[in-house]
Amino acid sequence: MTIKTPNSFRNQPNESGHFGQFGGRYVAETLMPLILDLEAEYRKAKTDPSFQAEFDDLLEHYVGRPSPLYFAPRLTEELGGAQIWLKRDELNHTGAHKINNCVGQILLAIRMGKTRIIAETGAGQHGVATATVCARFGLPCVIFMGATDVARQAPNVFRMKLLGAEVVPVTAGAATLKDAMNEALRDWVANVHDTFYIIGTAAGPHPYPELVRDFQSVIGREARAQLLSRTGRLPDLLVASIGGGSNSIGLFHPFLDDPTVKMLGVEAAGHGLDKLHAASLAGGRPGILHGNKTYLLQDEDGQILEGHSISAGLDYPGIGPEHAWLKENGRVDYTSVTDTEALAGFQLLCRTEGIIPALEPAHAIAALQKVAPTMDKDAIIIANLCGRGDKDIFAVAEHLGVSL
Amino acid sequence: MTRLQSAFAKGHPALVCFVTAGDGPTPAILDALVEGGADVIELGMPFTDPMADGPAIQKANLRALAAGITTSTIFKLAAEFRVRHPEVPLVLMGYANPMITRGPQWFADQCADAGVDGVICVDIPPEEDGELGPYLREKGISLIRLATPTTDVARLPAVLDGSSGFLYYVSVAGITGKQSAALASIEEAVTRIKQTAQIPVAVGFGVRTPEQAGPIARVADGVVVGSAFIDLIAQHGDDAAGPVRELATALAGAVHSARKELA
Numbered sequence: 001m002t003i004k005t006p007n008s009f010r011n012q013p014n015e016s017g018h019f020g021q022f023g024g025r026y027v028a029e030t031l032m033p034l035i036l037d038l039e040a041e042y043r044k045a046k047t048d049p050s051f052q053a054e055f056d057d058l059l060e061h062y063v064g065r066p067s068p069l070y071f072a073p074r075l076t077e078e079l080g081g082a083q084i085w086l087k088r089d090e091l092n093h094t095g096a097h098k099i100n101n102c103v104g105q106i107l108l109a110i111r112m113g114k115t116r117i118i119a120e121t122g123a124g125q126h127g128v129a130t131a132t133v134c135a136r137f138g139l140p141c142v143i144f145m146g147a148t149d150v151a152r153q154a155p156n157v158f159r160m161k162l163l164g165a166e167v168v169p170v171t172a173g174a175a176t177l178k179d180a181m182n183e184a185l186r187d188w189v190a191n192v193h194d195t196f197y198i199i200g201t202a203a204g205p206h207p208y209p210e211l212v213r214d215f216q217s218v219i220g221r222e223a224r225a226q227l228l229s230r231t232g233r234l235p236d237l238l239v240a241s242i243g244g245g246s247n248s249i250g251l252f253h254p255f256l257d258d259p260t261v262k263m264l265g266v267e268a269a270g271h272g273l274d275k276l277h278a279a280s281l282a283g284g285r286p287g288i289l290h291g292n293k294t295y296l297l298q299d300e301d302g303q304i305l306e307g308h309s310i311s312a313g314l315d316y317p318g319i320g321p322e323h324a325w326l327k328e329n330g331r332v333d334y335t336s337v338t339d340t341e342a343l344a345g346f347q348l349l350c351r352t353e354g355i356i357p358a359l360e361p362a363h364a365i366a367a368l369q370k371v372a373p374t375m376d377k378d379a380i381i382i383a384n385l386c387g388r389g390d391k392d393i394f395a396v397a398e399h400l401g402v403s404l
Numbered sequence: 405m406t407r408l409q410s411a412f413a414k415g416h417p418a419l420v421c422f423v424t425a426g427d428g429p430t431p432a433i434l435d436a437l438v439e440g441g442a443d444v445i446e447l448g449m450p451f452t453d454p455m456a457d458g459p460a461i462q463k464a465n466l467r468a469l470a471a472g473i474t475t476s477t478i479f480k481l482a483a484e485f486r487v488r489h490p491e492v493p494l495v496l497m498g499y500a501n502p503m504i505t506r507g508p509q510w511f512a513d514q515c516a517d518a519g520v521d522g523v524i525c526v527d528i529p530p531e532e533d534g535e536l537g538p539y540l541r542e543k544g545i546s547l548i549r550l551a552t553p554t555t556d557v558a559r560l561p562a563v564l565d566g567s568s569g570f571l572y573y574v575s576v577a578g579i580t581g582k583q584s585a586a587l588a589s590i591e592e593a594v595t596r597i598k599q600t601a602q603i604p605v606a607v608g609f610g611v612r613t614p615e616q617a618g619p620i621a622r623v624a625d626g627v628v629v630g631s632a633f634i635d636l637i638a639q640h641g642d643d644a645a646g647p648v649r650e651l652a653t654a655l656a657g658a659v660h661s662a663r664k665e666l667a
């Protein structure tokens with residue numbers, strides 16, 4: 001296949017919501033009118049200065065942005081190559097980048113007159129962020145969560161309940177994130193008149209991949225301005241972990257048209273790419289699920305396979321459609337790291353910088369261990385530290401054979 | 405006249421019956437539906453992630469997949485049905501990914517070879533028609549679209565464009581097998597849709613009994629029943645054909661005679 005290099009990598013999706021052959025609006029007819037309404041409302045919001053002002057104000061005073069861009073001296077020294085800078089989105093209110101998107105989407109929901117919020121969650125971070133903004137704006141909130149995840153993420157379930165959300169355990173399928181998303185879609189179809197679905201990652205039917213990316217792009221915009229003001233130059237490489245791909249597209253997108261900036265997305269290779277894993281780009285092929293066309297883990301009949309990762313937040317058999325497009329046109333490189341490598345990355349960051357990362361960005365740290373030593377010492381890498389690791393200490397202890 | 409056109413030109417409303425391929429003894433179940441009086445058969449293609457379906461059909465999908473159903477087996481079931489029942493239209497209903505995974509041309513060719521009359525794809529709206537529609541039409545296979553309570557007058561022509569066979573009116577905004585719509589709202593919607601639609605309109609979602617099906621058949625060209633059959637198959641397993649035939653017979657009685665009672 002020959003891929004033409006576009007004039008800009010930042011003008012997708014097209015009018016029909018496609019990123020090249022990916023993306024689109026593959027939803028049941030019941031949802032189609034609502035999806036079209038959402039797109040129209042988002043177009044208006046995007047050009048409405050008062051919407052942007054309210055979004056910015058909440059990000060500053062409620063979320064705590066801008067998040068710091070931190071030079072990590074001991075990690076840099078340990079790896080012995082490029083300078084490593086960390087974008088500290090784990091310092092946001094609720095402890096991850098998910099809140100950026102939730103603030104944007106709940107403002108859209110209110111604009112559209114919707115009075116009930118639903119969301120899916122895997123590890124619980126997006127569920128907590130959604131429950132948080134619902135509490136902040138006084139809207140009822142229902143979170144769909146696989147029963148398996150409810151059992152293994154009890155602290156986040158309790159957080160959501162404290163914040164006033166109803167948590168619905170989903171027992172269908174393998175009872176994890178993809179099943180939670182199916183159930184959220186079923187609820188939405190039955191309640192389109194009053195309900196807004198806050199999707200947690202840069203996937204789903206158009207316009208979700210676009211609007212989630214736009215709300216998360218605050219990460220890359222800040223990082224770009226922060227590094228320019230501190231060093232007077234752009235980074236050589238960006239590194240971020242990918243499940244659905246919202247933290248990575250948020251970091252990457254503002255840099256896509258800077259040709260000297262390379263980018264590396266890190267998928268979860270689980271037990272290994274020849275075993276159970278969640279690396280849709282490395283081990284999947286294009287297909288249609290949850291409203292969009294993208295790379296999916298699937299069998300030869302198109303039945304969807306279960307993903308596996310030590311990180312519940314990366315444990316999804318698909319990936320946002322813009323990543324599928326950026327892979328095919330070669331603008332972004334994608335790699336994967338195993339559970340074992342991620343655990344090593346997790347411990348490395350704890351030990352060298354006094355920062356306990358979530359298991360999701362631990363995958364990005366693990367990728368740094370491979371790539372940073374191969375680069376010059378004056379090169380600059382920005383890695384996205386998209387979540388903090390408090391939620392993961394029990395899982396990590398178990399994997400390290402420590403009983404708490 | 406195509407088999408689907410004939411099915412809606414019998415002088416009475418059509419009974420459309422849905423079952424999931426590979427859930428229970430499918431050939432015997434399909435025969436039982438025909439013997440009971442089904443005018444159109446919808447054969448569900450199981451999918452791991454049936455987002456528009458309620459618990460009954462979700463479980464049927466997973467049972468069928470666990471029992472080892474594959475796409476090639478589904479086409480074999482369809483081709484064998486066509487030999488046994490040369491006149492009864494068979495429609496495949498399912499989700500996009502299993503349909504397009506080997507390419508839409510492959511799928512359309514297989515449908516044509518197996519004698520499939522139409523395809524209902526839940527998650528390919530008119531906006532994404534190019535994914536499958538042109539390939540089916542080129543092979544003379546009807547693309548049957550869904551209209552819902554949220555499909556307004558302005559949108560209806562887009563839904564009808566490129567569709568044929570019949571229009572499937574989903575009477576509730578929701579998933580299969582759950583609540584049923586009030587008869588008055590169905591009458592209003594069908595009357596409105598028939599002002600625009602040049603093809604028959606069949607009504608489904610939440611229709612389970614002859615008592616529900618009969619009154620709907622007074623206004624619609626067809627009535628679709630699915631979850632009630634799925635429940636029988638879940639209950640009776642390998643012995644489901646008998647109970648399925650009984651329900652189909654009762655439904656056919658109510659649907660086929662619905663307008664006679666009016667006269």
